[in-house]
Amino acid sequence: MENIKHFLGNFFVTGEPMIYMADVAIVLVSLGIIFVLTYFKKWKWLWKEWLTTVDAKKIGIMYIIAALLMLFRGGVDALLMRTQLALPNLHFLDSQHYNEIFTTHGTIMILFMAMPFIIGLFNIAVPLQIGARDVAFPFLNAVSFWLFFAGAMLFNLSFVIGGSPDAGWTSYTPLAGKELDPGVGENYYLLGLQIAGIGTLATGVNFFTTIIKMRAPGMSLMKMPMFTWSVLVTSVIIMFAFPVLTVALAMLTIDRLFDAHFFTVAAGGQPMQWANLFWIWGHPEVYIVILPAFGVFSEVIATFSRKKLFGYHAMVFSMVAISVLGFITWVHHFFTMGAGPGVNSFFSLSTMLIAIPTGVKVFNWLFTLNKGKIQFTTAMLWALAFIPNFLIGGLTGVMLAVAPADYQYHNSYFLISHFHYVLIGGTVFAAFAGLTYWWPKMFGHILNERLGKWAFWVFMISFNVCFLPMYLVGLLGMTRRMYTYPAGLGWTSLNLIETIGAFGMGLGFIIMVYNIYWSARYGERDTTGDPWDGRTLEWATTSPAPEYNFAHIPTIQQVDDFYYMKKEGRQKEISKAPYKPIHMPNNSGVPIIMAVFFFIGGFGLVFEWIWMGILGGIGVLACMLYRSFETHDHHYIPVDEIERTEREAGRFS
Amino acid sequence: MAAVTNHNNKPYEPLEYSTEEGSLRIFGFWLFLAADMVLFACLFATYLMYIHHTAGGPSSKELFEVKDFMIETVDLLVSSFTCGLATLEMRRGNKKATIAWLIVTLILGLVFIGFEVKEFTGMVQEGATLQTSAFLTSFFILVGTHGCHVSIGILWMLCIIAQLATRGINAQTARKVFIIGLYWHFLDVIWIFLFTAVYLTGLVL
Numbered sequence: 142m143e144n145i146k147h148f149l150g151n152f153f154v155t156g157e158p159m160i161y162m163a164d165v166a167i168v169l170v171s172l173g174i175i176f177v178l179t180y181f182k183k184w185k186w187l188w189k190e191w192l193t194t195v196d197a198k199k200i201g202i203m204y205i206i207a208a209l210l211m212l213f214r215g216g217v218d219a220l221l222m223r224t225q226l227a228l229p230n231l232h233f234l235d236s237q238h239y240n241e242i243f244t245t246h247g248t249i250m251i252l253f254m255a256m257p258f259i260i261g262l263f264n265i266a267v268p269l270q271i272g273a274r275d276v277a278f279p280f281l282n283a284v285s286f287w288l289f290f291a292g293a294m295l296f297n298l299s300f301v302i303g304g305s306p307d308a309g310w311t312s313y314t315p316l317a318g319k320e321l322d323p324g325v326g327e328n329y330y331l332l333g334l335q336i337a338g339i340g341t342l343a344t345g346v347n348f349f350t351t352i353i354k355m356r357a358p359g360m361s362l363m364k365m366p367m368f369t370w371s372v373l374v375t376s377v378i379i380m381f382a383f384p385v386l387t388v389a390l391a392m393l394t395i396d397r398l399f400d401a402h403f404f405t406v407a408a409g410g411q412p413m414q415w416a417n418l419f420w421i422w423g424h425p426e427v428y429i430v431i432l433p434a435f436g437v438f439s440e441v442i443a444t445f446s447r448k449k450l451f452g453y454h455a456m457v458f459s460m461v462a463i464s465v466l467g468f469i470t471w472v473h474h475f476f477t478m479g480a481g482p483g484v485n486s487f488f489s490l491s492t493m494l495i496a497i498p499t500g501v502k503v504f505n506w507l508f509t510l511n512k513g514k515i516q517f518t519t520a521m522l523w524a525l526a527f528i529p530n531f532l533i534g535g536l537t538g539v540m541l542a543v544a545p546a547d548y549q550y551h552n553s554y555f556l557i558s559h560f561h562y563v564l565i566g567g568t569v570f571a572a573f574a575g576l577t578y579w580w581p582k583m584f585g586h587i588l589n590e591r592l593g594k595w596a597f598w599v600f601m602i603s604f605n606v607c608f609l610p611m612y613l614v615g616l617l618g619m620t621r622r623m624y625t626y627p628a629g630l631g632w633t634s635l636n637l638i639e640t641i642g643a644f645g646m647g648l649g650f651i652i653m654v655y656n657i658y659w660s661a662r663y664g665e666r667d668t669t670g671d672p673w674d675g676r677t678l679e680w681a682t683t684s685p686a687p688e689y690n691f692a693h694i695p696t697i698q699q700v701d702d703f704y705y706m707k708k709e710g711r712q713k714e715i716s717k718a719p720y721k722p723i724h725m726p727n728n729s730g731v732p733i734i735m736a737v738f739f740f741i742g743g744f745g746l747v748f749e750w751i752w753m754g755i756l757g758g759i760g761v762l763a764c765m766l767y768r769s770f771e772t773h774d775h776h777y778i779p780v781d782e783i784e785r786t787e788r789e790a791g792r793f794s
Numbered sequence: 795m796a797a798v799t800n801h802n803n804k805p806y807e808p809l810e811y812s813t814e815e816g817s818l819r820i821f822g823f824w825l826f827l828a829a830d831m832v833l834f835a836c837l838f839a840t841y842l843m844y845i846h847h848t849a850g851g852p853s854s855k856e857l858f859e860v861k862d863f864m865i866e867t868v869d870l871l872v873s874s875f876t877c878g879l880a881t882l883e884m885r886r887g888n889k890k891a892t893i894a895w896l897i898v899t900l901i902l903g904l905v906f907i908g909f910e911v912k913e914f915t916g917m918v919q920e921g922a923t924l925q926t927s928a929f930l931t932s933f934f935i936l937v938g939t940h941g942c943h944v945s946i947g948i949l950w951m952l953c954i955i956a957q958l959a960t961r962g963i964n965a966q967t968a969r970k971v972f973i974i975g976l977y978w979h980f981l982d983v984i985w986i987f988l989f990t991a992v993y994l995t996g997l998v999l
Contacts, residue, residue: 277818278818278819278822345829346822346825346829347822349825350818350822350825354817354821355818380829380832381828381829383829384829384830384833385832385833385836387833391935392840392935395935396931399924399925400924400925401924401935402849402925402926402927402928403840403931403932403935405928407849408847408849408926408931409844409848409849409927409928409929410844410847410928411843411847411928414843418836421836762949766953769950769953769957770953770957772966
């Protein structure tokens with residue numbers, strides 16, 4: 142009996158009232174979801190329409206829902222930190238709890254919020270933009286999503302079962318090694334990221350193949366929409382960066398679980414090898430989340446300036462340049478390692494070089510705006526706000542790239558502010574711009590512009606209120622990850638302002654969520670499929686698009702061909718009868734079941750229950766075996782069904 | 795020989811590429827191999843960093859047996875050749891010969907794994923384990939990752955043989971034979987690097 146009590150006491154996180162509250166909330170929400178699904182008899186619908194779907198459009202929606210939930214979780218973490226730091230000597234959180242929260246905040250925001258959000262946008266926009274019926278490997282796409290989801294759930298479980306990781310989102314060794322960090326928290330980090338990372342790698346392969354092989358006839362590479370270009374370049378980065386993460390995580394897992402010595406100094410290992418591997422993935426990762434953001438802004442700015450994107454070729458070449466340079470800058474994350482002036486100069490220079498292609502892109506956006514008929518829609522406001530905010534983040538990045546100066550800024554709040562300016566000002570603004578822009582395509586109605594603009598102004602101003610003072614407080618000597626500070630250092634008022642800004646951002650998020658609710662009920666329906674007078678192919682079909690995307694695959698003649706199609710009346714050909722049966726993949730329950738086995742195996746390894754890890758592995762193999770022997774994995778949509786769908790959309794002709 | 799003759803003046807297209815699905819999957823698999831190459835590159839880099847970090851434990855010169863790793867090398871190179879023959883027979887539409895060469899490949903793969911297990915257990919008995927030093931940790935994980943790949947390849951090949959036996963050679967099974975061939979040759983290439991960077995270097999340096 143004592144044993145069981147002891148086990149449970151360690152298994153569940155105890156002793157913290159906020160976590161008990163979270164326990165209660167999790168149980169209540171779970172019961173609520175189960176009740177609603179049962180009461181409205183929606184289980185079968187959920188399974189058939191969503192959980193087993195291989196349709197990229199639905200997978201994209203699931204990615205974005207999950208990303209918004211994770212944004213909420215990561216945002217609550219941020220608000221807890223800002224509350225703790227609002228005034229000197231507060232004890233709202235103790236130091237251990239604070240360590241856990243900054244770790245989960247960083248990890249969740251990058252891996253489980255930014256990544257799924259942009260990958261969700263890939264899924265929603267790319268197949269439609271290139272005139273394809275789906276991605277190249279729809280089954281694999283579902284596997285990717287469910288692996289991300291399993292990884293995210295495993296990671297989030299840590300705060301109620303076993304304890305959260307606490308060595309920072311970079312998880313540097315030796316701090317993250319077993320000796321200095323016993324317990325299961327770091328294992329959650331390693332296995333959660335590992336499972337999600339495998340899914341992301343598959344996404345890279347999938348979208349690269351899709352874009353290279355499945356474009357509509359006539360759409361040569363240089364006639365692709367800019368967002369698709371950004372996804373193509375990003376997919377290459379994913380394929381070359383994510384295996385490095387896989388290796389790094391596996392090494393640390395082996396060190397922790399089997400007492401191996403990749404990173405232990407005593408047996409000849411080198412802790413800095415972790416930092417190297419982590420950032421060889423981690424720096425390209427930054428471009429994985431920012432290049433698609435550039436792609437979104439290119440689409441939004443061109444559409445709402447009513448102009449062709451300025452400097453198409455320069456845009457493409459600068460993205461390619463960024464993707465190459467992004468792989469040779471990783472040491473700038475640890476200039477203070479002491480690699481010597483030669484090495485530091487090289488990485489200083491390579492880092493500064495990235496500012497050149499990025500600058501080219503900024504000028505191209507400005508020239509696109511020049512003499513355009515600008516419409517200040519919500520999506521456009523996010524895109525316009527991106528330019529100055531990202532510029533602040535980018536220029537402070539060049540300051541940080543100066544190696545000798547970095548010895549001053551390193552790990553100070555100056556750095557914290559820099560990367561929040563690029564990640565929020567770039568990626569998060571793009572996520573919101575993209576969400577607003579493609580929302581009608583996803584759900585068939587438009588998000589309310591008035592509420593959207595309120596959310597934009599509140600969030601954007603609060604963002605600057607929160608992060609601009611951080612540059613100052615960083616230069617005044619405040620370092621990151623300190624859980625409290627004494628009065629009298631001149632940091633107090635700046636910290637208080639930052640906290641006010643953080644809560645303002647929370648308010649902006651609430652307005653956004655309310656907008657989603659309001660617009661779903663009362664929002665303007667999009668009956669045209671082209672609410673913004675768009676320029677690319679996703680607007681050539683209905684909102685939301687039918688399962689098969691286009692009744693006929695259009696033939697493309699130039700960049701922004703849909704704009705010319707509308708002028709010349711060619712767009713009607715896409716839905717013109719007669720139709721032919723359309724070949725589509727079948728739904729499958731295997732991806733979600735496989736992800737469940739990954740989760741089981743991962744959970745077992747977190748607690749070092751090797752038998753459970755093996756059990757999960759066998760389950761995964763069994764799923765693959767089943768899939769290998771499956772033959773009937775596709776079907777044809779008959780002509781009369783296509784006819785009915787097109788007729789209902791008022792497009793039959 | 796029907797598959798090779800060219801009746802309608804179209805460019806010659808092998809069976810495995812004849813469907814859109816087949817050609818997409820082969821393309822995707824090449825990309826996977828590129829990613830897998832990066833994974834091995836990291837393991838190689840780490841191993842080469844730690845090659846002399848023996849922490850007082852046994853060094854590569856004391857551990858590596860020339861005879862064993864030479865047998866492993868020849869065995870795997872020959873298996874790559876027989877796997878190539880299987881692909882060739884698949885293109886000729888010869889089901890029996892395809893299966894036969896795949897079985898030969900599979901047996902050679904098993905022999906390889908047998909030698910590797912013997913090598914690893916021998917080392918562990920001499921007290922050279924994963925926990926001894928950074929050198930041995932990186933050695934076991936690098937060589938073991940390759941061994942894991944080969945083992946998965948063997949299981950995978952079994953499935954493909956079963957499918958060939960029941961369904962014969964069609965666009966789908968041809969694609970599978972072709973892809974496992976790519977995988978198997980890839981592992982052979984990795985082994986050539988292992989042979990050079992680990993075993994030869996380990997005896998010389």
